[in-house]
Amino acid sequence: MFNSSFDAVVPMLCVTLAALAAMGAEAFRARDEKMPIGGLGIIGLVGAGVACALLWNRNTSSFGVIVADNFGLFVTMVLVIVGILTIMFSSQVLEVDNLPRGEYYALLLFGIAGMMMMATANDLLVVFISLEILSLAVYVLTGIRRDDPRSTEAAFKYFLLGAFSSAFFLYGIAFTYGLTGSTRLDRIGAFLAAQSMSDNPLILVALGLLLVGFAFKISAVPFHMWTPDAYEGAPAIVTGFMSTGVKAAAFAAFARVFLSAFEPFSQQWVPVIWVLAAATMILGTVVGVAQSNLKRMLAYSSIAHGGYLLVGLVAANQIGKAAILFYLLAYAITNLAAFGVIAMLASSNDENEELRDYKGLWHTHPALAAMMTVCLLSLGGLPPTVGFVGKWYIFSAAVSSGYYGLAVIGMLTSVVSVFFYLRVVVMMYMSEREGPEPVRPRIARMGMVALTLSVILIFYLGILPTRVLDYAAESIATIF
Amino acid sequence: MIPLDHYLIVSAILFAIGTAGVFLRKNLITILLSIEIMLNAVNLTFVAFGRSLGTVDGQIITFFVMTVAAAEAAVGLAIIIALYRHRESLNPDTFSSLKW
Numbered sequence: 241m242f243n244s245s246f247d248a249v250v251p252m253l254c255v256t257l258a259a260l261a262a263m264g265a266e267a268f269r270a271r272d273e274k275m276p277i278g279g280l281g282i283i284g285l286v287g288a289g290v291a292c293a294l295l296w297n298r299n300t301s302s303f304g305v306i307v308a309d310n311f312g313l314f315v316t317m318v319l320v321i322v323g324i325l326t327i328m329f330s331s332q333v334l335e336v337d338n339l340p341r342g343e344y345y346a347l348l349l350f351g352i353a354g355m356m357m358m359a360t361a362n363d364l365l366v367v368f369i370s371l372e373i374l375s376l377a378v379y380v381l382t383g384i385r386r387d388d389p390r391s392t393e394a395a396f397k398y399f400l401l402g403a404f405s406s407a408f409f410l411y412g413i414a415f416t417y418g419l420t421g422s423t424r425l426d427r428i429g430a431f432l433a434a435q436s437m438s439d440n441p442l443i444l445v446a447l448g449l450l451l452v453g454f455a456f457k458i459s460a461v462p463f464h465m466w467t468p469d470a471y472e473g474a475p476a477i478v479t480g481f482m483s484t485g486v487k488a489a490a491f492a493a494f495a496r497v498f499l500s501a502f503e504p505f506s507q508q509w510v511p512v513i514w515v516l517a518a519a520t521m522i523l524g525t526v527v528g529v530a531q532s533n534l535k536r537m538l539a540y541s542s543i544a545h546g547g548y549l550l551v552g553l554v555a556a557n558q559i560g561k562a563a564i565l566f567y568l569l570a571y572a573i574t575n576l577a578a579f580g581v582i583a584m585l586a587s588s589n590d591e592n593e594e595l596r597d598y599k600g601l602w603h604t605h606p607a608l609a610a611m612m613t614v615c616l617l618s619l620g621g622l623p624p625t626v627g628f629v630g631k632w633y634i635f636s637a638a639v640s641s642g643y644y645g646l647a648v649i650g651m652l653t654s655v656v657s658v659f660f661y662l663r664v665v666v667m668m669y670m671s672e673r674e675g676p677e678p679v680r681p682r683i684a685r686m687g688m689v690a691l692t693l694s695v696i697l698i699f700y701l702g703i704l705p706t707r708v709l710d711y712a713a714e715s716i717a718t719i720f
Numbered sequence: 721m722i723p724l725d726h727y728l729i730v731s732a733i734l735f736a737i738g739t740a741g742v743f744l745r746k747n748l749i750t751i752l753l754s755i756e757i758m759l760n761a762v763n764l765t766f767v768a769f770g771r772s773l774g775t776v777d778g779q780i781i782t783f784f785v786m787t788v789a790a791a792e793a794a795v796g797l798a799i800i801i802a803l804y805r806h807r808e809s810l811n812p813d814t815f816s817s818l819k820w
Contacts, residue, residue, distance in 0.1 A: 365781055372788045376795050383799055389806040393815045396799050400751065403792055404742055407758035410785065411735060414762050417778065418769030 247300040248308035251288035251316050252356040255323070258284020259349035266342020277345045278327045284349060285327075288356070289320040297714075304424065305363035310715035311565070312360035315492040318569050319359065319485055322576060323352045326481045328690035329580040333477045336588050336681045339384055347384075348481065351377035355489035364413045364423040364501075367493050368406070371457065374489060375402050378482050382474040394473020401456065401466040409453025415446035428501040447502060447509060454497075457490035458546045461519040471539035476586055476593065479535060480579025483542040484572040491549055495564060499556060506556070513554050518649050520547030525653040529660050535593045537660060538578060541619060544657060545571050551646050552634050558716070560637035563630070565712040570618070570630035570701060577694035578615040581608055584687045585680055592678045598664060600673040608683065609668045611695050616665055618698050620658040626701035633709070727768030734761035748800050748810045752793065759789045 246253075261280050269275055292313045301307040326348060334341055354373030361367045379402065383395025417423050419442055420431040432443075452463065459467040471479045498509060524544030531537035549571075552564035585592050585601075585608065602609040618625035631654060638647040701708055734757060741754025763782045770778015800810070807814055 365784060369784060369788060372792065376791055379795055379799065383802060386802050386805075389803075392799065392802045392806060396748075396803050396815065399796055399799050400742075400755075403752075403755045403796065404758075406792075407735075407738070407755060407762065410759065410762045411765065414765040414769065417766065417781070418773070421773050421775070423777070423781070 245300055246302055247295060247298070248302035248306045248360065250291040250295070251308075251313075251320075252353045252360075254284045254287035254291060255349050255353040255356065258287075259346045259353060262342055262346040262349060266340070266346070269342065275341075277341050278331055281327050281345050281349050282324055285320050285323045285352070289317065292316050292320065301362065305366045306357065306360050307362040308360055310711075310717070311496070312492065314565050314712060314715040315359035315488055315568065316356045318488050318565075318572050319352055319355050321569075322481065322485045322488070322572050323348070325573070325576050325580070325690050325694060326477060326485075328686050329477050329480070329576075329583055331686045332681070332684035333475060333583050333586070335684070336586070337385060337475065338588070339475075344381070344384060347377045347381050351381065351481075352485065355485050358489040359492035361493060361496075362425050364416060364425065364428075364497070367497065368410055368413060371406060371409070371490075371493070374486060375406065378478075378486060381478045381481070382470055384478065385475055390473040391475065392473075394470045397473075398466050398470035405453050405456030405463070408449050408456075412446050412449030412451075412453060415442055415449065419443055419446065425497060425501040429503060432502065432504045443505070444508060447505060450497065450502075451509065451512065454490060454494040455516060458487055458494065458549070459520075459543050460516045460546055460550060461523045461543065464520070464523070464543050467543055468536050468539040471542070472533060472536045476535060476579050476583035479539070480576045480583065483539070483579070484576045487542070487546060487549075488568045488572055491553075491564065491568060495553060495561070498553070499561070510554055510556075513550055514643070514646060517547050517550035517554055517646060520544065520550060521649055521653040522547075525657045528657065531660075532595050533593055534582060534595055534598065534664065535579075537595070537664075538575070538582075541657060541660075542571075542575060544653060545575070545619075547653075548631065548634050548650060551638050551643070551650055554646060555634075555637040555641040555643055557637055557641050558713070559633060559640060561716040562709065562712040563633035563637045565715055566705070566709055567630040567634055569708065569712075570626040573694050573697050573701075574615050574618040574625075574627055577691055577698070578612065578619065580687060580691055580694070581612045581615065584608065584683055584691075587679050587681045592680065595664065595667060597678050598667050599671045601668040603673075604677065604680070605683070607688070608691075611691050612668065613665050614695050614698055616661040618702070620661040621654050622658065624699065624702045626698050626705070629702055629705045629709075724768055724772040727764060731761045731764040731768065734758075734764065737761075746811050746813065748803070748812060751812070752796050752800070755796075756789060756793065759785060 258281050262277050265275050265277050295308045299309050351374045354370045357370035361370055379395055379399045382398050383392045385391040420428045455463040521544050524540050528537050528540030552560045618627035621627045621631040635647045635650050738754045738758030742751055745751050763785055766778040766781050
């Protein structure tokens, strides 16, 4: 069992080294010297991706607390993609907003390293520490525009509720440790399966506290209050990063903890998550309809997408678990690309993020408008995009496990959500702009490359999903 | 020897005090301190459980938590300073440029 091989930590080691290199490069940079610090990050992330490919199917573990099983590696791969796309989108944003480059990339990479650790953690204490590593990095990234009061305020609100929720999470770990004598997930699972603890109320307290902690991080209703504010106030590309990366990592840990360690208690937690999933889908969609700010609208949409992922967790049959992984990938690419478009259209003094700012975008930026349309249709779940395939698998998993109610709610909310996604599309193509054209920066080539890559992936995974779905199915075969 | 229950009750009370402080206090620094109280309540729980289980894990975990709490406090105070520069106030009710 105990294996002190370093293999399993290689992906996060690559990213951490890149982060340290970025920090060092910034420190030794002459004042006006330009350095391709983002390139360092891409090198580290590609290294992590290669390490993932080499570790695939080998099921290594480091020190018993980090396990590089296929499940963790799949999520790590998603995080590598998120990281590379974020860095490609960021170059223009940093230029326009004049943000500190070294700090930005270093924090981004430290955050990704924390996410990777969280996705592969096999010990509740490691889950907690990696949660804090990624959170601290993301809090600072949220408030990185220090001269903007909204950005700072968003950072503070995110920090406050994040720290508050991690205290609850930690309290849950403490009770679990006290009752089972270990923080290791496999030992907890074995202990709970062997002993009948269902008459002990403390284990339910522990379960509840852990659930609250995770629900905050994945912004499930009613623990979503921080989400719209943090997502609206942060720079658009950081919002894209945290709405995809943080959610992917938190969901991976959530699924691992609840589906492996607390599997014996599924009778108790499945109904609770059922309610959370339904409430999250409904509230995210209904409130999203009422928004006039595109970033805030997409924040509510990402809350709703968290609800769809929870449906996969409730269904938790073979299709459901594979569907969670596939949906995480689909959602990550699509949502990041949508926020990338917003980030590229923002100028330094005006963010251009109100819905009316997108009127007539087709006439001025036809390529951006077309790609934004693809992203929005994929978020809405229309074929032949990847969003459709992801939703299809999630809902078919729910139906095959007999959760018809959730499937119906999911379907209905998807239909409603198409309304607000299409509203943006209609604005971009059909309405003419009144008043002066908003000031927009020059679109950088790097961002366009990233956007084109995302759109290609959206269509590729939408039309030929089998290969990646097979990987997802393979990933969950090794655990649970 | 003091039984385990007593430690757990004290730490639960501390945790509740911290939680109440986050909701009721009107000063950002005090709110931050309340979160620290919550984390320290958890530390007490860990140590108590570690002692009753007869393992050192509980004490070791506490060191990790203390480190994390220190990092969190550093980032939190930095954000509060950045916020204070904009508002000249530490009352959370004045921060409403993003609607709750």
